[in-house]
Amino acid sequence: MSKAPRLHxxxxxxxxxxxxxxxxxxxxxxxxxxxxxxxxxxRKAGARTRLVRFAAGVATTEALVHDYWEEVFVLKGAVVPPDGDASAPDVLLYSCRPPGTPHGPFRSENGCIMLEVQYYVADAA
Structure with a gap:
């Protein structure tokens, strides 16, 4: 997948x-x-901003773990854990995950779109 550099x-x-x-x-x-x-x-540097779209009825199968920070905002639809209540009304959801945080699996009964920002932070000395 090609990179889309940060531009104004x-x-x-x-x-x-x-x-x-x-x-x-x-x-x-x-x-x-x-x-x-x-x-x-x-190099453990930089950042990525992207939209991720789940089609209706799809699910991840295992927890994800990565070494960068990740912030996720569900813009449209709903995403829940596999045993979560898929009949709950759509609500705006936000996550902020430090490096090494297991998350998922997730499923989306009717589909969803999420904004993800993933980035490295230099260690404070």
Whole structure:
């Protein structure tokens, strides 16, 4: 997946229907739209901003763990743990996960779109 460097963008029109690609490492029904990406996992530097879309009825199968910070905001729809109440009304959800935090698996009964910001923070000395 190609990188989309962080550039100055000022209120650019946004096309919600275009630019989605399959999310690498996930089964069919998970798509990603990269907004900006200079995250370098080898150098442990940079950040990535992206949208992740779950199709209706899809689920992840295992917990995820990574070595960068991650903030997630559910913009549309709902996502719940596998044993969560899928009949609960859609609510806005936010997560802030430090490096090494297991999260998931998750499922979305009717589909959802999430904004994810993933980044490294230099250790405070």
């Amino acid at each position: 963008i000022e209120m650019l029109p946004f096309d919600d229907d275009d630019g989605w690609l399959p999310l690498p490492g996930f089964p069919a029904g998970f798509d990603v739209k990269i907004l900006a990406d200079d995250l370098d996992e080898k």
